[in-house]
Amino acid sequence: MNNILVIVPILFQLFAGTILLFFWNKIQIQKSLSIIFSVVALVLGIWLFKLTWNEGIQFTHAGSWETPFGISFVSDLLSATLVLVASIAGLAVSLFSVGTMRKERLKFGFFPIVHFLIMGLCGAFLAGDMFNLYVWFEVVIISSFVLLTLGGTKSQLEGAIKYVSLNLLASSLFLIGIGFVYGLTGSLNFADVAIKLSAISNRGLVNVTAGIFLVAFGIKSAIFPMYFWLPASYHTPPPAVSAIFGGLLTKLGVYALIRTFTLMFGGDEFLGVMLSIIAALTILSGGLGSLLQKNLSKAFGYLIICHIGFMIAGLGMFTEVAILGTVFYLIHDIIVKTNLFMVSGLVLKINGTQDISKLGGMYKNYPVISLLLTVPLFSLVGIPPLSGFWPKIFLIQGGLATKEYFLIAFIVLGSFLTLWVVAKIWAEVFWKNGENLPVKAYGLYFNQMTRSNQMMVIIPIILLSAVSLYIGFAAEQIYVLSEKIAHDLMNPQEYIETILGIKTTLP
Amino acid sequence: MEVLLIIIIGLLHAGGLYMLLRRSMFKIIIGLILLGNGANLLIFLLGRLVKGHPPVIENGMKVFKEIYADPLPQAVVLTAIVIGFGLQSFAIILIKKVFKVLETDDLDELNSTDEEI
Numbered sequence: 021m022n023n024i025l026v027i028v029p030i031l032f033q034l035f036a037g038t039i040l041l042f043f044w045n046k047i048q049i050q051k052s053l054s055i056i057f058s059v060v061a062l063v064l065g066i067w068l069f070k071l072t073w074n075e076g077i078q079f080t081h082a083g084s085w086e087t088p089f090g091i092s093f094v095s096d097l098l099s100a101t102l103v104l105v106a107s108i109a110g111l112a113v114s115l116f117s118v119g120t121m122r123k124e125r126l127k128f129g130f131f132p133i134v135h136f137l138i139m140g141l142c143g144a145f146l147a148g149d150m151f152n153l154y155v156w157f158e159v160v161i162i163s164s165f166v167l168l169t170l171g172g173t174k175s176q177l178e179g180a181i182k183y184v185s186l187n188l189l190a191s192s193l194f195l196i197g198i199g200f201v202y203g204l205t206g207s208l209n210f211a212d213v214a215i216k217l218s219a220i221s222n223r224g225l226v227n228v229t230a231g232i233f234l235v236a237f238g239i240k241s242a243i244f245p246m247y248f249w250l251p252a253s254y255h256t257p258p259p260a261v262s263a264i265f266g267g268l269l270t271k272l273g274v275y276a277l278i279r280t281f282t283l284m285f286g287g288d289e290f291l292g293v294m295l296s297i298i299a300a301l302t303i304l305s306g307g308l309g310s311l312l313q314k315n316l317s318k319a320f321g322y323l324i325i326c327h328i329g330f331m332i333a334g335l336g337m338f339t340e341v342a343i344l345g346t347v348f349y350l351i352h353d354i355i356v357k358t359n360l361f362m363v364s365g366l367v368l369k370i371n372g373t374q375d376i377s378k379l380g381g382m383y384k385n386y387p388v389i390s391l392l393l394t395v396p397l398f399s400l401v402g403i404p405p406l407s408g409f410w411p412k413i414f415l416i417q418g419g420l421a422t423k424e425y426f427l428i429a430f431i432v433l434g435s436f437l438t439l440w441v442v443a444k445i446w447a448e449v450f451w452k453n454g455e456n457l458p459v460k461a462y463g464l465y466f467n468q469m470t471r472s473n474q475m476m477v478i479i480p481i482i483l484l485s486a487v488s489l490y491i492g493f494a495a496e497q498i499y500v501l502s503e504k505i506a507h508d509l510m511n512p513q514e515y516i517e518t519i520l521g522i523k524t525t526l527p
Numbered sequence: 528m529e530v531l532l533i534i535i536i537g538l539l540h541a542g543g544l545y546m547l548l549r550r551s552m553f554k555i556i557i558g559l560i561l562l563g564n565g566a567n568l569l570i571f572l573l574g575r576l577v578k579g580h581p582p583v584i585e586n587g588m589k590v591f592k593e594i595y596a597d598p599l600p601q602a603v604v605l606t607a608i609v610i611g612f613g614l615q616s617f618a619i620i621l622i623k624k625v626f627k628v629l630e631t632d633d634l635d636e637l638n639s640t641d642e643e644i
Contacts, residue, residue, distance in 0.1 A: 191614070
């Protein structure tokens, strides 16, 4: 349905970021405003989701130009779900940064940039046009550059060099891919491109274009040979920033892969095999890398890579059940990864270090908090009935249906490696007796913080854990949702017809 | 004209990739700039080149009567150039800052984030 209000979630974040800029030196006001804005953004996310769920695809064309001439914003069920999940994660990060970020960092416009980052994410999820997607990607990465370097410590700058240069390379490749698509089809609108690409007889050219997009989005989502920037940079910024990066940024790459590889380049056998191999190697390298790490955040960084592999695996199998698994995993993963980095931030706050070999005694000293932290950790592993369990079932079902047994083996291996890592972290950080921890150079320990600040650190973790539990225990609802999304993705007819307003037949 | 552009695009990409693979941080930025320009020219070329026919409908006409230059690639390239400028200037400032803090230009020495802790 043509509905201009689709862009409200984007505009609202723009508004929020701009208003926050006016309170540059008034940190206290920024903190309260950011939380209020995030709550409103969550309400808007729920509204958009309900609208899309009840009334089907919502879209608008900029300036009321007819498609494919005007820039489209499209909210199909996948986009609306991701906007909703991103706004939940955004609220949690906003609360968490109020509790943990030091004043010196907040003074340089932390909150406005967080809102601009989420604006970019919402924009990218709602974009219905390739070049528009590129622009939103750039909005996201420039915000993430600033967040990553804010504070300017030595390790942050080092991580930033790796992150910035690889992301700029990915953007260039994305642009080259856009050039190819325009050369092949003369259009940039997703729906229009999908029709015109399927009519091209020279499949070699189409596959090369797909390959370029695979590399460009692959760098951003950290898949197998292109993930090295992630473990080198994600542990360097403060935990609140790591949380938003780990939860949302790599998933943006996965979203772009899902969108392009179902709508535009779907069903190609060569690409399917390639995605499957990449997925298997991503799972393996992420899992093994995580085992070796002694730093909590770095271990979690490798786990991000490992679990990106699961989502790519579903895309590689390319059946409705497998895509269902991918979408389900995406929803679960955004919540749980954001939570995980907040957990590592809490551990840092309590102990002053993230070195696994030195940490210990969390369970003895903070039994209630430790029990709370079991929820994100065990959801990550996927111990039934927690949230990570269900999507893996669908991925394995998809693998059985397409007879890709080697991929199933890797998914099982990946789950096992995750279990190993989490068990190791649990034993070392929570059960082992702690050594004498090095004294923290700056900032307060958790037990020195005021009661209200302590709550600000705990509440977002409770919030996201509750969402994780909801996904786990109300899996049927998420299943129905993911199934509908997967069905729409595998049968893009409706999407295309709604956007273009014409009847078509896809081959 | 097309052949010339193809050669230039090829050179820009080759040069850009070569510079990206060097060990100096400064040369990486040069490489990224070259690559970005190559990509922009590529879009321009793939939007088909038409000489001397701007996309303006002549006086007294309702539609185009002959072939005209596609305005969309130009708009796309313009946007991409502007975005590229922003990102590149950020990267240059970042490198300056990194050089000040770490006192090295050699990427091989930027390995403390990969060591333990």
